[in-house]
Amino acid sequence: MARHRHDPHELLQVLREVQESCGWIAPEAIDCIVARLNLPRTKVLGVATFYSFLHINPCGRYRVLFSDNITDRMLGSPALLERLCRSLWIERGKVSEDGLVSVDTTSCTGLCDQGPALLVNGRPVTRLTGRRVDEIAELIRESVPLEAWPAEYFRVDDNIQRRDALLGADYRPGEAIAAALARGPAALVEEMKASRLRGRGGAGFPAGLKWQACRDAPGRTHYLVCNADEGEPGNFKDRVLLACAADAVVEGMTLGALATGAWRGFLYLRGEYRFLLGHLEAVLERRRAARLLGESILGREGFDFDVAIHVGAGAYVCGEESALIESLEGKRGTPRSRPPYPVTEGYLGEPTVVNNVETFAASCLVALKGGAWYAGLGTAQSSGTKVLCVSGDCARPGIYEYPFGTSLREVLADSGAARTQAVQVSGPSGACVPAAEFDRRIAFEDLPTAGAVMVFDQGRDMFEVARNFVHFFRHESCGFCTPCRVGTSLLTNMMDKLANGLGSPYDFAEIGKMNLLLQSMSHCGLGHSACNPVLTTIDKFPGAFQSRLAHEDFEPAFDLDRALASARQMTGRDDRAAHVWPQSTEAP
Amino acid sequence: MSARPKLRVATTSLAGCFGCHMSLLDIDERLFALLERVEFDRSPITDVKEVGNCDVGLIEGGLCNAENVEVLREFRRRCKVLVAVGACAINGGLPAQRNPLSLPLLLQEVYRSEPGARFGRIPDDPELPLPLNKVHPLHEVVRIDHFIPGCPPSADAIWKVLTGLLAGEERPLDHGLIHLD
Numbered sequence: 001m002a003r004h005r006h007d008p009h010e011l012l013q014v015l016r017e018v019q020e021s022c023g024w025i026a027p028e029a030i031d032c033i034v035a036r037l038n039l040p041r042t043k044v045l046g047v048a049t050f051y052s053f054l055h056i057n058p059c060g061r062y063r064v065l066f067s068d069n070i071t072d073r074m075l076g077s078p079a080l081l082e083r084l085c086r087s088l089w090i091e092r093g094k095v096s097e098d099g100l101v102s103v104d105t106t107s108c109t110g111l112c113d114q115g116p117a118l119l120v121n122g123r124p125v126t127r128l129t130g131r132r133v134d135e136i137a138e139l140i141r142e143s144v145p146l147e148a149w150p151a152e153y154f155r156v157d158d159n160i161q162r163r164d165a166l167l168g169a170d171y172r173p174g175e176a177i178a179a180a181l182a183r184g185p186a187a188l189v190e191e192m193k194a195s196r197l198r199g200r201g202g203a204g205f206p207a208g209l210k211w212q213a214c215r216d217a218p219g220r221t222h223y224l225v226c227n228a229d230e231g232e233p234g235n236f237k238d239r240v241l242l243a244c245a246a247d248a249v250v251e252g253m254t255l256g257a258l259a260t261g262a263w264r265g266f267l268y269l270r271g272e273y274r275f276l277l278g279h280l281e282a283v284l285e286r287r288r289a290a291r292l293l294g295e296s297i298l299g300r301e302g303f304d305f306d307v308a309i310h311v312g313a314g315a316y317v318c319g320e321e322s323a324l325i326e327s328l329e330g331k332r333g334t335p336r337s338r339p340p341y342p343v344t345e346g347y348l349g350e351p352t353v354v355n356n357v358e359t360f361a362a363s364c365l366v367a368l369k370g371g372a373w374y375a376g377l378g379t380a381q382s383s384g385t386k387v388l389c390v391s392g393d394c395a396r397p398g399i400y401e402y403p404f405g406t407s408l409r410e411v412l413a414d415s416g417a418a419r420t421q422a423v424q425v426s427g428p429s430g431a432c433v434p435a436a437e438f439d440r441r442i443a444f445e446d447l448p449t450a451g452a453v454m455v456f457d458q459g460r461d462m463f464e465v466a467r468n469f470v471h472f473f474r475h476e477s478c479g480f481c482t483p484c485r486v487g488t489s490l491l492t493n494m495m496d497k498l499a500n501g502l503g504s505p506y507d508f509a510e511i512g513k514m515n516l517l518l519q520s521m522s523h524c525g526l527g528h529s530a531c532n533p534v535l536t537t538i539d540k541f542p543g544a545f546q547s548r549l550a551h552e553d554f555e556p557a558f559d560l561d562r563a564l565a566s567a568r569q570m571t572g573r574d575d576r577a578a579h580v581w582p583q584s585t586e587a588p
Numbered sequence: 589m590s591a592r593p594k595l596r597v598a599t600t601s602l603a604g605c606f607g608c609h610m611s612l613l614d615i616d617e618r619l620f621a622l623l624e625r626v627e628f629d630r631s632p633i634t635d636v637k638e639v640g641n642c643d644v645g646l647i648e649g650g651l652c653n654a655e656n657v658e659v660l661r662e663f664r665r666r667c668k669v670l671v672a673v674g675a676c677a678i679n680g681g682l683p684a685q686r687n688p689l690s691l692p693l694l695l696q697e698v699y700r701s702e703p704g705a706r707f708g709r710i711p712d713d714p715e716l717p718l719p720l721n722k723v724h725p726l727h728e729v730v731r732i733d734h735f736i737p738g739c740p741p742s743a744d745a746i747w748k749v750l751t752g753l754l755a756g757e758e759r760p761l762d763h764g765l766i767h768l769d
Contacts, residue, residue: 506731554731563720564654570695571712578718580657 001036008037009348011330015048016271016313020122023063024055043331050332050478051313052106053122053271060095060102062140067117069108069233070424070468071391071454077116080133081105087137101140107316107472108233109272112391112454113159113398121146122274125153156275158240159398162414164385165377166245166362167401173247174292176364180255181300183367189215189259192363194371196383200358201227201319202426202450204382207359208371213343214260217351224256224265225347225354226307229324231270231316232427233472234452237387238357240399242269242276245361246283250307252360254297255367256353257305265307266347268324271314280309316476317526321354323478334480335524358387358451378404382443390415392455400453402442408453409438417455422462422540424454428469429529432462432536462537463544467495469533477526484527487518491531497557498548506554508545511538595754596642598629598667602656603683603723604649606632607740608674612646614743625754639666644753648673648740650680651724655717664730669753672726673746675739684723691721734758737766 004010014037018029025048034041048054055063066072066081085092085103095102111117114126123146125136132153139149160167180188193208214222226249230238241249253265269277284307287293297303310328312318318327322336325347346352355363362384366374375383382404388411391397395416402411412420423433425442426449433440433447440446456465474488491514494507515531522528538545560580568578601609609632615622630639639645639659645667651657664670675681686694699708726732736749745765752759 556729558728560657560720560729563722564718566691566721567695567718570692570710571718573712573714573718575714577654577714580654583661 001033006036006038007330008039009328009330011037011039011044011047012051012313012327013310013330015044015051015054016311019054019313023061023121024058027056030056047330047332051271051315052475053314058095058099060100061143062101063119063121064101064103064136064140065106065109065119066103067107067109067111067115067119068105068468068472069112069115070465071112071234072108072115072117073468074392074456074460075116075128077118077128080116080128080130083130084133084137087134088140100143106272106314107231107475108235110230110236110239110270111156112234112236112389114157115391119272122271123154124156124272124275126156154275156239156243158244160240160244160401161390161396161398162400162402164401164403165365166248166358166385166387167399169248169365169368171364171368173251173287174290174298176248176251176367177254177258177292177298180258180367181298181303185215185258185261188255188367191366191371192259195366195374196371196381197359197362197366197374198382198444199356200362200386200450201356202232202430202448204444204448207355207363210343210353210355211256211259213341214262214351214353217344219344219350221264221350222260222262223347223350223352224253224260224262224305225321225324225328225342225352226253226265226267226357226360227319227321227324227354228273228357229268229270229312229319230273230357230450231319231476232429232450232452233469234389234391234424234427234454235450236389236391237399237451239273239276241357241361241387242273242280246280247287248361248364249357250283250287250293250360252355252363253307254292254305255363256355256360258303260351260353262353263304263306265305266328267307267309268318268328269309269311270318271312274311277309277311284309315478316472317478317524320524320526323524324354325352332478334478335526337523356450379441379443379445381445386442386449387451388442388449388453389451390453390455393417393420393457393460394455404443405441407439407441408433408447411442411453412438412455415453415455417457419458420455421458421460422456422465424456424465424533425449425452427452427454428472428533429525430532432465432533432540434540461544462541463499463548466533466537466544467499470495470530473526473530477530481521481523481527483517483521484523484530487514487522487527488530490514491518491534493557495534498545500557501548501550502555502557503549504551504554505549508549592625594625594627595644596629596640597626597631597644597646597750598639598642598663599631599633599646600639600648600659600663601632602647602649602659602677602726603652604674604676604681606648608648608677608746611674611738611740611743612746615747616743618747622750626750639663642667643669644750645670646673647671647726648677650676650683650726651720651729652683653717653719657720657729660726660730669733670726670730671734671736671749671753672732673736674741675737677726678735678737680723680725681739684725687722691719695719736761741765 090096116128197207198204295304315333318333323333327333342352388400474492477488479485628634630636645663699710
């Protein structure tokens with residue numbers, strides 16, 4: 001806590017470090033944090049229970065979390081999870097009696113191109129097979145420390161299959177900063193505007209305008225945040241950019257600092273990418289030594305900027321910029337009401353730019369080659385290139401960078417996808433595109449995307465895809481507003497009911513009503529888009545739904561007679577009235 | 589007096605407290621106007637025990653035992669339109685507070701543990717309906733056509749829905765009738 005200067009804004013980082021070193025956050029640790037950070041206990045507990053990688057109960061010396069994205073499921077993760085539980089003699093979600101291990105699922109870990117994947121004590125294990133799972137069970141039983149596990153398990157490949165302007169760029173660290181310094185901050189912002197570079201997190205707000213707005217906003221100080229909370233299932237480009245182009249990302253942040261006058265920046269790294277922390281710290285250290293960070297960058301008096309890395313703890317909603325800022329401030333990741341937008345009132349109420357990893361990396365190209373050059377790439381409304389993350393049913397999953405305007409058909413051909421039924425573009429909150437529309441193009445004017453391209457061949461059940469996404473939104477709802485907290489749960493129950501063969505047209509109509517409610521009443525985009533996967537599946541693949549409506553009239557989602565079983569057991573009764581009989585048949 | 593045939597209405601309370609029925613009585617002198625248009629079938633008002641074929645069924649309370657399920661299903665079979673009245677019918681309400689606890693544990697605690705029931709046993713008389721594992725709202729077991737929220741819903745809310753049904757139209761409850769703050 002001394003390292004964090006007893007700053008209550010560092011609460012999340014403190015909790016995360018306690019979790020990391022102790023395996024859980026014990027009551028004594030909470031007592032200590034309450035006293036030292038001078039925070040109310042409720043607040044500390046509120047934060048500790050918000051993030052899914054923080055535990056206020058012991059969760060085993062080995063905490064195994066299988067990535068539960070649809071792409072992991074398609075690669076067989078549910079059976080592997082079962083297998084691990086069986087060989088460890090444990091029940092999913094429960095800690096073994098000796099406190100050794102627990103096994104559960106987690107939202108997409110961003111390793112869709114090399115899944116099925118899991119996290120063990122926060123470290124990713126890729127390319128799971130039955131054999132690897134058996135070996136892991138053995139290592140856990142023998143209490144072998146993670147450091148002694150085969151390094152091959154933890155191998156994470158970049159998997160770059162196609163490079164374009166961004167990934168193919170070749171320049172020395174500092175070159176873009178030097179070019180920007182030569183131009184001057186105001187001219188840099190003008191170049192950014194001329195480049196028409198739009199935010200790469202999915203929403204596509206023009207980066208130059210954002211920088212300008214923050215630059216113009218009055219404040220005691222300005223902040224800059226790199227959003228590396230890549231939680232949208234199917235996305236993994238930030239993982240790769242941070243692994244292979246971290247210099248470009250930090251250099252882009254430094255450009256943003258020059259443009260906006262920020263002296264302090266944060267890189268918000270999602271908890272799932274904790275394994276990149278050492279590498280990123282090393283990059284920052286190297287850049288400080290090279291005078292590319294710190295005071296008087298490149299010898300320019302008064303150009304001071306440094307970056308601190310904040311690690312998240314498993315909360316998709318923190319990818320929303322205002323929730324991310326809340327999280328940076330050490331709070332629960334509840335999205336703020338906007339306006340005011342972060343560019344005027346962001347971190348600690350000061351003007352703040354929040355940009356995506358890829359946006360910052362791309363801004364280096366603008367500084368180096370000029371806005372006009374950059375605007376020449378791509379399409380009219382979408383300049384530049386886009387890094388796509390291709391996963392699912394294709395021969396060569398991985399990272400593909402294309403100029404905007406590339407058709408889905410081309411992406412599918414390059415990645416070796418065959419017999420493709422549908423593509424989910426940009427993850428669960430994006431669009432589901434059927435084969436008839438594969439000529440549509442990756443661009444803000446047609447198919448906007450944060451990067452994910454999940455491919456489903458004709459053997460896949462699109463209903464199950466939508467159901468997986470609905471489960472995801474329920475798990476990730478921040479719980480702040482009732483329509484989303486309850487609505488995502490009800491929607492999940494409805495989809496599960498259909499999956500269990502108990503659906504009727506009545507339930508189908510209820511799903512429609514729930515969609516309307518979520519869209520009109522939710523506080524933020526998570527609730528608004530929670531029904532997207534269902535809506536698009538109903539729209540594009542009505543057959544996948546119709547076949548689930550097995551009953552003409554309403555059926556309960558649970559077995560009424562079984563609901564009396566424990567009362568029968570406790571009373572020893574088995575008479576006629578001790579049962580609920582099927583309605584169509586008479587009781588014996 | 590209207591020449592139209594009277595609407596047959598049945599009412600019952602399942603796992604409820606009859607508070608919603610009290611609210612129905614709170615429509616006061618409008619009861620006379622109502623009685624010109626409706627005839628009550630099974631209801632605490634008539635003390636009729638078996639429900640006949642009806643146009644409208646009003647049900648308060650959720651489902652906590654086997655008998656509740658039986659009555660609700662009978663209402664669904666007999667009534668053209670079924671209305672869930674009040675918080676318990678819609679969400680399970682107060683009785684559903686037991687849902688986080690396991691039923692065997694509850695029975696054990698109530699009937700078998702000290703003090704007071706040292707030699708107690710869990711009632712097993714076939715006359716007594718068996719409790720369900722969890723308390724359920726009505727719409728989880730049968731199709732429900734309309735919902736009147738409130739604990740209890742105000743007399744005005746019930747009146748508005750009833751007169752709407754008499755007129756053959758759905759009348760949404762506006763702010764004053766469903767927001768009690």
